[in-house]
Amino acid sequence: MALVERSLLGPGPSNAYPEATAGLAAPMLGHLDPEFLAMLDETGNRLRTVWGTANQRTLPLSGTGSIGMEAAFVNFVHPGDVVVVAVNGLFGERMCDVAARYGAEVVRVDHEWGTPVDIERVLAAHPAPAIVAAVHAETSTGVRSDIKQLGAALRERDERTLLLADCVTSIGGEQIELDAWNVDIAYAGTQKCLGVPPGLAPFTVSERAWQHRVEKPTTWYLDLGLIGNYVTGGASGGRAYHHTAPTAMVASLHDALGRIIAEGMPAVATRHREAGEALQAGLQEMGLELFAAEGHRLHQLTSVVVPEGVDSADVRKQLLTDYGIEIGGGAGKYASSVWRIGLMGQNARLDRVEMLLGALKRVLGR
Amino acid sequence: MALVERSLLGPGPSNAYPEATAGLAAPMLGHLDPEFLAMLDETGNRLRTVWGTANQRTLPLSGTGSIGMEAAFVNFVHPGDVVVVAVNGLFGERMCDVAARYGAEVVRVDHEWGTPVDIERVLAAHPAPAIVAAVHAETSTGVRSDIKQLGAALRERDERTLLLADCVTSIGGEQIELDAWNVDIAYAGTQKCLGVPPGLAPFTVSERAWQHRVEKPTTWYLDLGLIGNYVTGGASGGRAYHHTAPTAMVASLHDALGRIIAEGMPAVATRHREAGEALQAGLQEMGLELFAAEGHRLHQLTSVVVPEGVDSADVRKQLLTDYGIEIGGGAGKYASSVWRIGLMGQNARLDRVEMLLGALKRVLGR
Structure with missing residues (x-):
C-alpha cells in the first residue's frame, strides 16, 4: 500500500522537523548505554534552554503530553489540597478531572472559551490554595494566557502556593521563561511546536515544588522520585533503572531541540x-x-x-x-x-x- | 558527532526490525486521520494474531512496557481485593508494589530467583483471590513459567478469579495462546521480541475481566474506559479523542507485526x-x-x-x-x-x- x-x-x-525524523531512524541505543545517558542529559539541558529554567529536574516523561498533566497532579496533590484551576478550554477542564481523581478539592474558575485567564478572578477564588493551575496556550481555543503576570501576582501574595502551567502548545513556539515567571511545575508535549512525533512529555519541577511532593504517589510509572533516580541520578549520584526509556523518541526530541537551539x-x-x-x-x-x-x-x-x-x-x-x-x-x-x-x-x-x-x-x- | x-x-x-525503523520514518499521520485509524485497527488485529486472542479490547497503550503493568492493576484492582502475585524475579516483585499502590491486599508467593512459578503453591496461597498475577517470561532471570497450566488450574477451581500475565519478554518470541490459556489481562512491551523501539505497551483484556473493571480508576491517562472510546470506538460506535496517540510508534509497531505475521x-x-x-x-x-x-x-x-x-x-x-x-x-x-x-x-x-x-x-x- x-x-x-x-x-x-x-x-x-504537526509534521516533524527533518532532524526529528532522522533521530528516530538513527541506530538504536540501550537505555543504560553511556552514549544514551549523555544524550538524555543533553536533552534535559536543551529543554532547560527552551523553557527558560534552571530546574535540575527537567526531563522527558515516557508518554504523550497528557501524561505530563497526570504526573503534575499525582505527584503534587495531597488528598484534600485546594487546587484552583483556571478553566478556559478543554485542557483546563481536563485538569479538574485529573486533580479530583487524586483527591484535590478543586476550585474551578470558569471562563468563556476563547478568552484568556482572568488573573483577578483566579486570585479571588481562594486565599491560599496549594496549587493554582492554568494553561499557557489553550489548544482547544487558540488563546494565550499571561502566565508571567499570574506568577508575579501569586508570588506577591504568598510564598506557598505552587503555580502549575500546561505548556503543551507553547513550548518551542514562543519565548517562555519559567523561572522568571515563577512557574513551579510545567509539562508539555513533543508533537506541537517542538516538531517531534507524539510520545514524550517534557516535564520540569522547581526545588520549591519538589519539597512539597507526594513521597509515595499512587502511580508507580509516574513516581517522580523513582524516575528521578534514573534520569537525574539518585542521592548517591548513581542511576537506578526504573523503566525502559523510549530511546528512539528521546533521540528524536534531542535532535529537534538541537535544531531549535541552533536556529535560536x-x-x-x-x-x-x-x-x-x-x-x-x-x-x-x-x-x-x-x-x-x-x-x-x-x-x-x-x-x-x-x-x-x-x-x-x-x-x-x-x-x-x-x-x-x-x-x-x-x-x-x-x-x-x-x-x-x-x-x-x-x-x-x-x-x-x-x-x-x-x-x-x-x-x-x- | x-x-x-x-x-x-x-x-x-533489542535492535529493531528494519520494517520497524522504516515505519518510524514514514510520513506522519494525525491521530484522527482515517488512514491512521485503519492502521490502529490493523495493529489491534495483528496483536490478536500474535497473542492468540479474540479479545476486542486489544490495543497498544501509550507508554513503555511498565505502563502496561500499571494499567493492568489500576483498572482491575478494587480497594481490598486479594491479589496473589507469583514472585520469581524483579517483575513479580514490582507487581506487588504496583498492586499495593492501588489498594490491593497483596499475597506474595515467593520463589527462588531462577526457578519457574510453582502452580500448587500459587493455588494454595488463597482460596478465592480476585486476581492471580504471574510473569510469563521473567526478564530478570531468563525463566519461563507455565501460564497455560496455571490458567487451567485456576479455571478448574472457579470462574471468578482473573488471571493476569506479564508477556513483556515473551510476545513475538514464542507461541502464546492467551485465550486457550485462560488469561484475562495481559500486557507487553515493544522493545524485546517484537523488534520495535520502546514506547508502547500492547495490552489486552477479556470480556470477563472487563465486567469487573474499576469504573473510574484514579488514573485519567490509563483509564481504559476512556481510552477504549478512542481505540475501539465508544458505545455509539464513534471514536472520541482521548489523548494524542504516539502515531510514529504505532506505525513502527504495525509494520514490525506485519513482518512477524508474514514470516509466521x-x-x-x-x-x-x-x-x-x-x-x-x-x-x-x-x-x-x-x-x-x-x-x-x-x-x-x-x-x-x-x-x-x-x-x-x-x-x-x-x-x-x-x-x-x-x-x-x-x-x-x-x-x-x-x-x-x-x-x-x-x-x-x-x-x-x-x-x-x-x-x-x-x-x-x-
Whole structure:
C-alpha cells in the first residue's frame, strides 16, 4: 500500500522537523548505554534552554503530553489540597478531572472559551490554595494566557502556593521563561511546536515544588522520585533503572531541540509569529472571523469561526482528500462551529500559509 | 558527532526490525486521520494474531512496557481485593508494589530467583483471590513459567478469579495462546521480541475481566474506559479523542507485526528457539554455567553465571567499547553475579550467536 503524505496543519501532531525524523531512524541505543545517558542529559539541558529554567529536574516523561498533566497532579496533590484551576478550554477542564481523581478539592474558575485567564478572578477564588493551575496556550481555543503576570501576582501574595502551567502548545513556539515567571511545575508535549512525533512529555519541577511532593504517589510509572533516580541520578549520584526509556523518541526530541537551539529560540518564536500573523490576516481578508479574543491569539494555533451555512466536516474532509491537508475541528461544544489551524514547528513557514489559504479559498468558493 | 551503532544483546531494547525503523520514518499521520485509524485497527488485529486472542479490547497503550503493568492493576484492582502475585524475579516483585499502590491486599508467593512459578503453591496461597498475577517470561532471570497450566488450574477451581500475565519478554518470541490459556489481562512491551523501539505497551483484556473493571480508576491517562472510546470506538460506535496517540510508534509497531505475521509466528518462534539453543550450547561449551533452571530456560533471553574471579562490569564494558555489543548485568541481588544475553526479534539469528560467542571468548580469554 502506498504511503500517504499529509500536511498536518491541525492542533497537533504537526509534521516533524527533518532532524526529528532522522533521530528516530538513527541506530538504536540501550537505555543504560553511556552514549544514551549523555544524550538524555543533553536533552534535559536543551529543554532547560527552551523553557527558560534552571530546574535540575527537567526531563522527558515516557508518554504523550497528557501524561505530563497526570504526573503534575499525582505527584503534587495531597488528598484534600485546594487546587484552583483556571478553566478556559478543554485542557483546563481536563485538569479538574485529573486533580479530583487524586483527591484535590478543586476550585474551578470558569471562563468563556476563547478568552484568556482572568488573573483577578483566579486570585479571588481562594486565599491560599496549594496549587493554582492554568494553561499557557489553550489548544482547544487558540488563546494565550499571561502566565508571567499570574506568577508575579501569586508570588506577591504568598510564598506557598505552587503555580502549575500546561505548556503543551507553547513550548518551542514562543519565548517562555519559567523561572522568571515563577512557574513551579510545567509539562508539555513533543508533537506541537517542538516538531517531534507524539510520545514524550517534557516535564520540569522547581526545588520549591519538589519539597512539597507526594513521597509515595499512587502511580508507580509516574513516581517522580523513582524516575528521578534514573534520569537525574539518585542521592548517591548513581542511576537506578526504573523503566525502559523510549530511546528512539528521546533521540528524536534531542535532535529537534538541537535544531531549535541552533536556529535560536527568539528566531523560532519570530518564525511562528510571522507565519501566524500572515495566516490570520489572510483568513480575515477571506472574510472569515477568528474565534479567539483579539490580543490573546496564539500565532502557532489559529481558531476560526466556521461561516454560517458551511458544513465544518465537509470542508475538513475535502481539504484532506483533495489536498492532503489536515486541519482540526473545534473542541467540546465548538466541535463543528470552529476550525483549528496549526502552524507549528516545521510548519511555521510562509509556504504553508499560502498553501492552506489557497486550498481553503477553493474549497469555500471564495 | 558520529552516530554509534550497537548490537543490543541485553535484556532489551533489542535492535529493531528494519520494517520497524522504516515505519518510524514514514510520513506522519494525525491521530484522527482515517488512514491512521485503519492502521490502529490493523495493529489491534495483528496483536490478536500474535497473542492468540479474540479479545476486542486489544490495543497498544501509550507508554513503555511498565505502563502496561500499571494499567493492568489500576483498572482491575478494587480497594481490598486479594491479589496473589507469583514472585520469581524483579517483575513479580514490582507487581506487588504496583498492586499495593492501588489498594490491593497483596499475597506474595515467593520463589527462588531462577526457578519457574510453582502452580500448587500459587493455588494454595488463597482460596478465592480476585486476581492471580504471574510473569510469563521473567526478564530478570531468563525463566519461563507455565501460564497455560496455571490458567487451567485456576479455571478448574472457579470462574471468578482473573488471571493476569506479564508477556513483556515473551510476545513475538514464542507461541502464546492467551485465550486457550485462560488469561484475562495481559500486557507487553515493544522493545524485546517484537523488534520495535520502546514506547508502547500492547495490552489486552477479556470480556470477563472487563465486567469487573474499576469504573473510574484514579488514573485519567490509563483509564481504559476512556481510552477504549478512542481505540475501539465508544458505545455509539464513534471514536472520541482521548489523548494524542504516539502515531510514529504505532506505525513502527504495525509494520514490525506485519513482518512477524508474514514470516509466521511459528517460524519466528522456531528462529528464537534455534538461536537461543545455539547460544546456550556455546556458552556451556565455553565452560560457563547457565543461571535459569534447566527445562525452564527462555530461548530469547539467557542468564549466565559470572565465573568466579571475573568482574562482571569489566566484561560488559569491554564488549561495549571493543565490540559495540551490549549485554545486560543481572537484576536485584544478582546485579554483578549474572549476565543476561538477549537474542530477540531481529537479533534472534545465528550470526548474532557467533558474534557474541566469539567476542565473549576473547574477552574472557577462554
